[in-house]
Amino acid sequence: MTKLQIRMRQVDQVKDFVDLLSKYPYEMDLVSGRYTIDAKSLLGIYSLDLSNPLTLVIYSDSCEELLTQLHALLPDCIV
Incomplete structure (x- = not known):
């Protein structure tokens, strides 16, 4: 299991993020406070408070390949 702090500041980043994650077969979740949603769910992500890190x-x-692509997509990504 790998955990990574990310921040999405633009609406376009959310769609690109979901498109990228959908290419990979493993399960992924996004956690914001006490809420946990499927990271491949566009509607789920929009239900979170995107002003805070996820x-x-x-x-x-x-x-490793996914992490490399995430860093390119989200420059504010914090490892």
């Missing part, structure tokens, strides 16, 4: 939980230990 925790992306990736249920795989071999996700």
Whole structure:
């Protein structure tokens, strides 16, 4: 399992984020406070408070390619 703090500041980033995650077979969640949603759910992400950092939980230990693509997509990504 890999955890990563991310921040999405623009609406376009949310769609690109979901499109990227949908290419990978493993399960992923986004956590904001006490709320946990499927990270591949566009509507779920829009229900969260995007002004605060979110925790992306990736249920795989071999996700280096995804992490590289996330850093390119979200420059504000915090490891």
